[in-house]
Amino acid sequence: MRLIASSNAENIRRWRQSWFFEWLSTNAAQYSYYQNTAIDKPWHWEYRGQATPSEQFEQFAADSMADRDRTLTEAFPIADERFDTQPTEFLSLQEDLPVHTVLDANARIRSGSPEWRSTGRRIPRHTRVRIQAVEGNYANVTGVDGTAYGWTARSNLGTFYKDSEVFAAMPLVPLLPLSIASEWSTLKRALVQTYNRLGGLMAAIATELGIELPAILAVWYVESAGRSHTPNQAIIRFENHLLYDKWGAENQTTYDQHFQHGSHNGIAGDRWENHKFREASTGSFQTSHGEQAREYQVLALASRLAGEEIALQCISIGGPQILIAGYRLLGYETPRDMYDAFQRDERPQVLGFFDFCQYKLGHGRNRGALLRHLAALNWESFTRGYNGAGQVATYSRKLREAYAAVRDLFPTGSSTAQSVESHPMNSSAAFRSFPAPIVPETAVITAGRDELANVPLLRGHRGTQPDLILRWNEMATSPTQIDVVIHLHGYSDDRDRMILSRTKEPNSGFLNPDNASDLSLGRNRPTLAVLPRGNYFGGKSGKGYNFPALITASGLQELINFSLQHFSNGFGLSNLQVDRLILTAHSGGGAPLMQILRHNNPHEVHVFDALYQDASSLIRWADRRIRQDITALQTSAIADPQAWMRAQGGALRVFYRGGTATQSYSVAVHRAIAPLMASLSGNSAIVSDWYRVQRSTVSHNDMPRRYGWQLLADVSTNLPGTFSP
Incomplete structure (x- = not known):
């Protein structure tokens, strides 16, 4: 080239x-x-x-798997510690606030110095705690309700700008407002108007963080389109497709009677386009956007049909246009709490913007990655983290233009951007320099995610990049062995424009459906999750995907080797080996799974309504695995059969929808393994929990999202909405 x-x-x-x-x-x-x-x-x-320390920004925080429509209900993208060679003394959030919040879903309680062993217990996420003592990277905490939790890593804790008494009292307006010249452009006038309204608080925080004030103003202008706030009539935008994801998929008839969005039910365009609604179940649809009165009308309709809690999480709100679905990122207890705060005035919106940027890409060493991108004027990386992977060029251009429009009014180091220390409202004790993000010594590898656009093995697959998405959970020590989970996705309504991060990753089973920011993959064992993009071939439906690169004798192993090498290179590991191999497939991914099983012997197979064809290869694999497990459990002195199955045994979970094309082939698998299940006794009796075929009432498209994460946590678990064939 x-x-x-x-x-x-x-x-x-x-x-x-x-x-x-x-x-x-x-x-x-x-x-x-x-x-x-x-x-x-x-x-x-x-x-x-x-x-300098403040210049050592995390330039290469993982660029967001988020949907271009900022779907915060999906897993939040986090920074990649491989590119953070030394922690940065960058943030200056007030660590001494009396109340901290547990941010990590895996906040282990530890024994104390010097071993800091995990006790096996955890502090529930979002618990409000007070720090009683600090020793190195650990803090002894007590809940605000008096519960004595004990020691945990300080990186599990965080504070929010919205909770600062100093910021609550600081004037929004700047000490010296700027006069607006008649010859200025509309853009420049709008930016200065924002400064005159909010610049006092913005400048104080921006100066503390080493961010140029024009960069903050640029984001505010692009997100709000220059509009100001009216109390109790905050700027909102209702996202129909988010309502579909949260409620409409389970209530399609009602949804389709009242709402429309692109790529659904015959409507043209992408999901975030062509949003329409109607109050009655008949009559003409009208556009959802364009006027604030209409946005509120759609919100009211959705609240009546789906309930307020769901409806509120489908709107972005305020000057920074943050989705209420991310209310926990901003330190709010409920969606309504965030909605009410942002409706009241612009102070919570300004503080919420900095809290959002502080935690959007994760906590611990990933804390503040968006702020670092903004301080570096790295518009593209900031845009990906803030708005998602779509339209990066467009948003970046708008931010760059807005920044340039007022850059000359706020030269670096000017007194206009007054620091917190010099502000008359300052309480110095509340603003000690925040220390470098703390990563506990036991967390050698923090949970993360990576997107790869050019994977040699998948180069021949037709479609839209990225080619591959990798996810991994937190690892307390550098692993020599790691579990590998590979998901084979199905067909796509987006055809050759399908983007993994937008439609397939959220439904891969790698994400906790009840906790979007849980990055554990549901597992305590070191695990690498692999999501390859299939090859678009269209077929009769025009939606077909297959995996020609993976169905060869060596294809799957090549993918595993590539993924392990990429992961190992990032963390300085060598000779990393696969411990357990888990294959999962949804819908059209079942056909390549059958071919892959001819050449590979995974430990577990999870099938989500994917058997549209003869499953002989799956039956042969299951028969071998079941016999191996029975023999081992009946002939060996195994004290804990459950632990043995988790570490060395196999598993097969097949789910299908009754009365559909997958029923007959799924039932055939059930009948094939039934005689072996009938022979179980003694230690081997538990095997029946690990090899099951079940009918499910969960919708076809929702099955891997609802079941996948739970199976990764415990493949023998009983799942809701499942029944024997």
């Missing part, structure tokens, strides 16, 4: 897709070279000398 210094659009595209640009993006900062993101020239990198 020939790369030149030309602003030609095709050359810029080639640059951004080249291995060289990827290498620069990953490694250049180590040598104090940084891309000049103020111009759209991917070949323009500048030497900036020895980086």
Whole structure:
């Protein structure tokens, strides 16, 4: 590929897709070279000398798997610690606030110094606690209700700007408002109007964080379109497709009577497009957007039909246009609490913006990654983290233009951006410099995620990148063995435009359906989850995907080797081996699964309404595995059969919808393994929990999302809505 210094659009595209640009993006900062993101020239990198602590930003936090529509109900993308070679003393959030919040879903309670052993117990996520003592990376905490929890990693805890008494009292308006010149552009006037309304509080926090005030104003302008706040009539946008995800998928008849969105029920466009509604179940639909009165009308309709809690989580609100679905990220107890606060005035909106940016990409060492992107004026990375992977170029251009419009009014270091320390309302004790994000010594690898756009093995698969998504859970020590879970997705209504992160990852079974920010994969064992993109072939439905690169004799192993090597390179691991291999498939992913089983011997197979064809290869695999497990359990002195099955045994869970094309083939599997199940006795009696075929009442498309994560946590568990054939 020939790369030149030309602003030609095709050359810029080639640059951004080249291995060289990827290498620069990953490694250049180590040598104090940084891309000049103020111009759209991917070949323009500048030497900036020895980086100061506040300049050692996490340039390469994982760019968001989030939907371009900012679906916060999906797993929140987090930064990738592989590119964080040394923690940064960047944040200055008040650590000394009397109340902290447990942010980690896996906040282990530990024994105390010097071993800091896990007790096997955890502090429930979102618990409000007070710190009683601190020792190194650990804090001894007590719940605000008096519960003595004990020691836990300080990285599990966090505080929120909204809880600061200082910020609650600080004036919103700046000490010195700016006069607006008549010759200024509409854009510049709107930005200065925002500053005159909110600049006092914005400037104080921005100065503390080392962020240029024009960068904050730019985000506010682009998100709010320059509109100001009216008490109890905050700017909102209702997202029909989020209502479908949260409620409509289980209530399709009612949803379709009142709502429409793109790519559903014959409506053209992407999911975030062509939103319409109607109050009655008949008559004409009207657009949901364009006027605030209409947005509130749609919200009221959704509240009546789906309930207020669900409806509120389908709107973005306020100047920063943050989805209420992320209310926990901002420290609110309920969606209604966030809605009421943002309706009241703009102070909660400003503080909420900084809380959102503080935790959107995770906590611990990932805390504040969005703020670091903003401080570095890394518009593309900020956009991906804030708005999602769609329309990055468009949003980045708008942010860059807004920033440039007022940059000259706020020179770096100017007195306009008054610091918290110099503000008359300051209470100095509340603003000690916040220490570097703390990662407990026992958490060698924090949970994370990565997207790969150019995977050699999958290069021949037709479709839209990325090619591969990897997820991994937290690992207390550097592993030498790791469980690998591979999910084979099905067909897609998006056809060749299907994007893994938008439609397949949320339904892969890798995410906790009840806790979108739980990154554990449901597992305590070191686990790497692998989601490859299939090959679009269309077929009669025009929606078909298969996996030609994986069904060969060596294809699956090549994918595993590639994924392990990529993961190992990132964390400095060597000779990493597979412990348990788990294959899962949904819908059209069942056909390639049958072919893959001819050449591979996984420990577990999870099938989600995917047997549309002869399942002989699955039956042969299951027969071998079941016989192995029975023999081991009946002939060996195994003290704990359950523990043995978790570590060495096999498992098969098959689910199907009754009265559909998958029923006959699924029942055939059940009949094939039934004689073996009837022979169980003694220790081997438990095997029947690990090999099951069941009819399910869960909808076809929702099955892996509802069941997958639970099976990864415990493959022998009883699942709701399931029945014997």
